[in-house]
Amino acid sequence: MSAAATHDDIARFNFLANFNKYMATAVAPGNAVAFRERAEPAWIRQQGEAPQTRSEVRRAMAPDPHYRFWSALRRCGMEMRQQAGRSLVLRQKESLRDRARELNARLPSGLRLDASIKIxxxxxxxxxxxxxxxxYAEYIDADVSAAANYDAGMFATTTGLFGRYLDGAGRGTAAWLQRTRxxxxxxxxxxxxxxxxxxTVPLARAFPAALVVAVDLAAPMLRYGHARAVGMGVDNICFQQANAEALPFEAQSFDFIxxxxxLHETSHVALRNIFGEASRLLAAGGVQVHLEQPPYRGMTAFEQFMRDWDGYYNNEPFWSALHETDLPRLLIEQGYSAEAVFETEIHAMVEDEMPKVGVETEDFGRGGLWYACGASSQGAST
Ligand SMILES: C[S@@+](CC[C@H](N)C(=O)[O-])C[C@H]1O[C@@H](n2cnc3c(N)ncnc32)[C@H](O)[C@@H]1O
Incomplete structure (x- = not known):
């Protein structure tokens, strides 16, 4: 289903993947040096003590030339990634749409769109x-270009840490489930x-007898996602347009959610509604788990500051709040006992030739090591 790329498109994405990797491994570490050698001593001279919070670290680092250089380059990298993706997909949006239509038509029961869903x-x-x-933007009827752009650029943004098919989190989750249950x-x-x-695809492959329901608000993502799964030979996923805050399913109808x-792309109210729905829909003996980058709790003020970059400069307005939220507490508020709620780590599983997450490849917010928070429901599984 992917967009067809020319030599120049490929060269551009190769540049971006390596640029992002160089940024993460060679340029980002200079921020710690800048903080230790310039920003923190200057702050102490002015304030009489070291910066205590990430907001104070931010104020201390704001004038630093290395920080400004890294931050501006990182933003430019994201802008370039979007330009590269859009120049690739917009010129072929009709053929991508037609290809998606053809694949969608091979398994119509696997795609349920609902034009009444409000963004x-x-x-x-x-x-x-x-x-x-x-x-969700659509430039032509039944457009999939937004999704094709998202798909095309994710590898470069994550520098291979999510794997060749960008499925490292799902493969890691399936392995975690098989190990723990x-x-x-x-x-x-x-x-x-x-x-x-x-x-979704790796979960559907790990549990081929299961029906997997994959919900999203955005029709282009669902059309493309369904076509991609069909193209990959996966036929046990139903891609359904719905708002995860209010889902059209009966209580206790899923074993694994x-x-x-x-979650980091949803508002304060939406996050609580989504946890309410996930808890309502979980069957007896089932488990829900949510993967995100790790919460700020327990991190140094400097690391929090580095990880908070997306909240300021990458159009992620809910990023900071999510990483400050006590997700286990929110699950307990849904009625789970403290024993039923857990936090764990799930490693992205990637092909041998792909880079592995490690100190040297951590990109403060785009790593392949996931924080996971979830809850098990009481009772015998069905
Ligand atoms: C960063 S993407 C995550 C994609 C996917 N989970 C993955 O692992 O590749 C976030 C997705 O959440 C969807 N979304 C945001 N708010 C939603 C909501 N309230 N209900 C359903 N989907 C939503 C967006 O349309 C978008 O496709």
């Missing part, structure tokens, strides 16, 4: 991570905010 304000008021038109076969799986299904990189 909530926390999505409609901004271009998520500087992506013009965000996930050996032999368990969930019958119905729900993926919230599935996007183009990068991390999960989300990846989804």
């Amino acid at each position: 909530p304000r926390y999505q409609s008021e901004l271009d998520n991570h500087c992506m013009p038109g965000s996930y 050996p032999g368990w076969q969930p019958k119905r799986i729900l993926d919230l905010g599935c996007g183009v299904g990068h991390n 999960y989300s990846t990189m989804f």
Whole structure:
């Protein structure tokens, strides 16, 4: 389903992937030096003590030339990535649409669109991570170009840390489930905010007898995601247009519910509604788990400041609040006991030739090591 790329498109994305890697491994570490050797001593001279919070670190670092250089380059990298993706997909939006239509038609029961779904304000008021038109914009009838752009650029943005098919989180989650619940076969799986299904496909493959329902607000993502899954030979996913805050499913109808990189794009109220829905829909004996970058709790003020960059400069207005939110507490507020709620780490599983997450490849917010928070429901599994 992917967009067809010319030599020049490929060269541009190769440059971006390596540029981002160089930024993460060679340029970003200079911020710690700048802080230690310039910004922190200057702050201490003025204030009489070291910066205590990430907001104070931010104020201390704001005038630093290395920080400004890194930050401006990182933003330019994201802008270039969007330009590269859009120059690739917009010129072939009709052929991409036609290809998606053809693949969608091969398994019509796997795609349920609902034109009555309204895009909530926390999505409609901004271009998520500087992506013009965000996930849902449509330039032609049955457009998939927003999704094709998202798919084309993710590898460069994450420098290979999510794997060749960008499915490292889903593969890691399937392996974690198989390790922590050996032999368990969930019958119905729900993926919230599935996007183009990068991390839905590996779950569907790991549990081929399960029906996987993948919900998203954005029709282009669903059309493309469904076409991509059909093209990959996966036929047990139903891509359904719905708002994860109010889902059209009966209580306790899913054994496994999960989300990846989804919650940080939702508002304060939406996050609580989504946890309410996930908890309502979880069947007895089931488990829900949500993957995000790690919360700020327990991190130094400097690391929090570095990880908070997206909240200021990458059009991620809910990023800071999500990483400050006590997600286990929110699940307990849904009625789970403290024992039923857990936090863990899930490693992205990537092909041997792909880079692995490590200190040297951590990019403060785009790593392949996921923080996971979830809850198990009481009772025998069905
Ligand atoms: C960063 S993408 C995550 C994609 C996917 N989970 C993955 O792992 O590749 C976030 C997705 O959440 C969707 N989304 C945002 N708010 C939503 C909501 N309230 N209900 C359903 N989907 C939503 C967006 O349309 C977008 O496709």
